[in-house]
Amino acid sequence: MAVAVFPGCAGASRVTAHPWMRAIRCSSFSSPSPCPPLPPHSSVEPSTSLPSPESSSSSSFFPKRGKTLELVCESLAFKGMGVCKVADTGFVVMCDRALPGERFIGRVSRKKGNYAEVTKLKTITPHWDIVEAPCVYASYCGGCKTQNLHYRAQLKAKELQVRDLIIHVGRFSSTDCAKDCIFKPIVPCDVHFHYRNKMEFSFSAQCWVPSDGPRGDQDLIENGYALGLHVPGFFDKVLRIDKCMLQSEATNKVLAIVQDCWRDPSLGLSPYDVHTHRGFLKHLMLRTGRDKRTGFAEVMVNFVTSSYKPEMLDPLVGRISTIPEVVSVMNNVNSSVGNTSVGEQEYTLYGKSTINEMLRGLTFNISANSFFQTNSYQAEVLYKLIEDFANLKGDLSEIVLDLFCGTGTIGLTLARRVRHVYGFEVVKQAVSDARQNAVLNGIHNATFIQGDLNKIDGDFGKEFPKPDIVISDPNRPGMHLKLIKYLLNLQASRIIYISCNPATCARDLDYLCHGLPEKNLRGCYRLKCVQPVDMFPHTPHIECICVLELC
Numbered sequence: 001m002a003v004a005v006f007p008g009c010a011g012a013s014r015v016t017a018h019p020w021m022r023a024i025r026c027s028s029f030s031s032p033s034p035c036p037p038l039p040p041h042s043s044v045e046p047s048t049s050l051p052s053p054e055s056s057s058s059s060s061f062f063p064k065r066g067k068t069l070e071l072v073c074e075s076l077a078f079k080g081m082g083v084c085k086v087a088d089t090g091f092v093v094m095c096d097r098a099l100p101g102e103r104f105i106g107r108v109s110r111k112k113g114n115y116a117e118v119t120k121l122k123t124i125t126p127h128w129d130i131v132e133a134p135c136v137y138a139s140y141c142g143g144c145k146t147q148n149l150h151y152r153a154q155l156k157a158k159e160l161q162v163r164d165l166i167i168h169v170g171r172f173s174s175t176d177c178a179k180d181c182i183f184k185p186i187v188p189c190d191v192h193f194h195y196r197n198k199m200e201f202s203f204s205a206q207c208w209v210p211s212d213g214p215r216g217d218q219d220l221i222e223n224g225y226a227l228g229l230h231v232p233g234f235f236d237k238v239l240r241i242d243k244c245m246l247q248s249e250a251t252n253k254v255l256a257i258v259q260d261c262w263r264d265p266s267l268g269l270s271p272y273d274v275h276t277h278r279g280f281l282k283h284l285m286l287r288t289g290r291d292k293r294t295g296f297a298e299v300m301v302n303f304v305t306s307s308y309k310p311e312m313l314d315p316l317v318g319r320i321s322t323i324p325e326v327v328s329v330m331n332n333v334n335s336s337v338g339n340t341s342v343g344e345q346e347y348t349l350y351g352k353s354t355i356n357e358m359l360r361g362l363t364f365n366i367s368a369n370s371f372f373q374t375n376s377y378q379a380e381v382l383y384k385l386i387e388d389f390a391n392l393k394g395d396l397s398e399i400v401l402d403l404f405c406g407t408g409t410i411g412l413t414l415a416r417r418v419r420h421v422y423g424f425e426v427v428k429q430a431v432s433d434a435r436q437n438a439v440l441n442g443i444h445n446a447t448f449i450q451g452d453l454n455k456i457d458g459d460f461g462k463e464f465p466k467p468d469i470v471i472s473d474p475n476r477p478g479m480h481l482k483l484i485k486y487l488l489n490l491q492a493s494r495i496i497y498i499s500c501n502p503a504t505c506a507r508d509l510d511y512l513c514h515g516l517p518e519k520n521l522r523g524c525y526r527l528k529c530v531q532p533v534d535m536f537p538h539t540p541h542i543e544c545i546c547v548l549e550l551c
């Protein structure tokens, strides 16, 4: 199928397509921080003229909440929201689950500064590059929002989003970027399904049944219990999922067994109720790794419960441990009212307490709560690119600083070719895993330090020599201004910035390259390359690697 050209990519129609970008700088610091405004940028201003949603003349217009509008989706933006225009007027709104080319009726649900959000009510004509979504839950669960968009079109949309953000939020000139070939084509993921090595399902006392949902769900309304994924936007409603096409076949077998028996009244198991704070079962986390000798899948099952009652879980453990791939059953006990999966106590109910995964020739031990790249196939590709971009001399002379190092995977894959790796990470367990992973792989030139990179002070950096290469792989909020300031003072010759949020990445690149005069910061880096990598087909998530060189 031919990939349609997105009309939103060209010329004037793009002009009105970025009103939400204003919010990026202000919303993305993870701790209180002065929030500089977006620079004047006339091209990001939305059109505000529309006489009436039903007609199309030109008085000032902002649609009222509840108003229905006929819309056309032009492109995908932040979090996979469709960028839409009111038909015949050009007024911009954002709509979840609207895909490029789709004409539909939407209802205004929220006003957001200078644009509005709408809820889709009815499709008039479908989007371009339509394919049939193979998963019955694709329209409901919130995970695979673009499963019915041809994969090539998904890639194109992600590539355009990165480019847009770097230019408009990062304030890089599109002409210069084109001249210097800054934007590299996105690297596709060859594995489109079953690529996720970790999924977390929730137990709930409130089952959500979509009115036009997958058949067979009707009986669930009766007792209201569900094991599945949260309905987007609801912390207390769960859509029952019997099979997820993103996780491994082995973990789907586990899910099927648990679905089959957990509601059996004779077991006396109850879901945790987030309103009353009563009940036992909170989450079912499933992780897939690989046996380091055979390369075959090995699975960890982690029950997150509100209290420690292993005898209650015995019947489930007995059944799932008959699946040959299951090598570990863990129990994280989280007695707090919060509904996270990290427990205060962790118990091994069956088998071992960690599973293995291999990456770039190294073996990693993964415990229930360790961070590990969730697509191991594509992590291999990502890490190879990082290593290539790091452009190491390979003479064991260089120092690498691995910021936000998690379980040390990036630093450890580089350690064989450098003098020393220093890794920083806030999660204690991840730091301990990183140290163990170094030992497991016979690596002695890596030091992992626990610390919060949002709270660094003037002493940061005194405990290690000046790095030649900085790797920075922050989570979605990006880097704190304190860390940016440190990097600008440090002046390492190369920074490899890996990001899972191109919006905050663009902001940080702007600071590193152009500075921030109101904070007395002078940029001293040149953007050499932006390489998007698709780690998560069918989802709005975008990963990219950016290479910066000292001017």
Ligand SMILES: C[S@@+](CC[C@H](N)C(=O)[O-])C[C@H]1O[C@@H](n2cnc3c(N)ncnc32)[C@H](O)[C@@H]1O
Pocket (backbone or CB within 6 Å): 371, 372, 373, 403, 404, 405, 406, 407, 408, 409, 410, 424, 425, 426, 427, 430, 451, 452, 453, 454, 455, 473, 474, 475, 500
């Ligand atoms: C996107 S992950 C990258 C992990 C690792 N580089 C990898 O590829 O596996 C981001 C990591 O940053 C850590 N992190 C988040 N906020 C942090 C902070 N303020 N200080 C230090 N580490 C932080 C998270 O715990 C997580 O391990």
